[in-house]
Amino acid sequence: MNRLVTPLLCGALFGAGLVISGMADPSIVLGFLTLAPGWNPALALVMGGALVITVPGFFWLRRRARPFVAEQFVMPPTRPVDHVLILGAALFGLGWGLAGFCPGPAIVSLGLGQGAALLFVPAFLIGGKIADFVEPLLRHRSA
Secondary structure, three states: OHHHHHHHHHHHHHHHHHHHHOOOOHHHHHHHHOOOOOOOOHHHHHHHHHHHHHHHHHHHHHOOOOOOOOOOOOOOOOOOOOHHHHHHHHHHHHHHHHHOOOHHHHHHHHHOOOHHHHHHHHHHHHHHHHHHHHHHHHHHHHO
């Protein structure tokens, strides 16, 4: 049961934090990404506040023998920074800068019924499927 309840509670907490902080509103995110008069530092403050909580939490968790809701810690494999990663990061940043959404806030905004999210989330999912197809081709070509 913990394997279902814990992610649900964590997702609800994350979503509530996005709504309370205003990060589900693309105009606030775009206000941060626009370095012009009226620049809005809210996104940097939210990220800084998240780091103040997260970094000590990671140090504390690394001292534990096992996680709270799993048998062992599973760390994702590391890969070198390459042209595929740089291209993907650039496309992600371009989409974020144009729409004011990244995946988490977009899904929260979809749940809130925001019109822009109704367009962004399907496009985001289609883009993910395209990337699943294109990434192996790019990696194979560079090998």
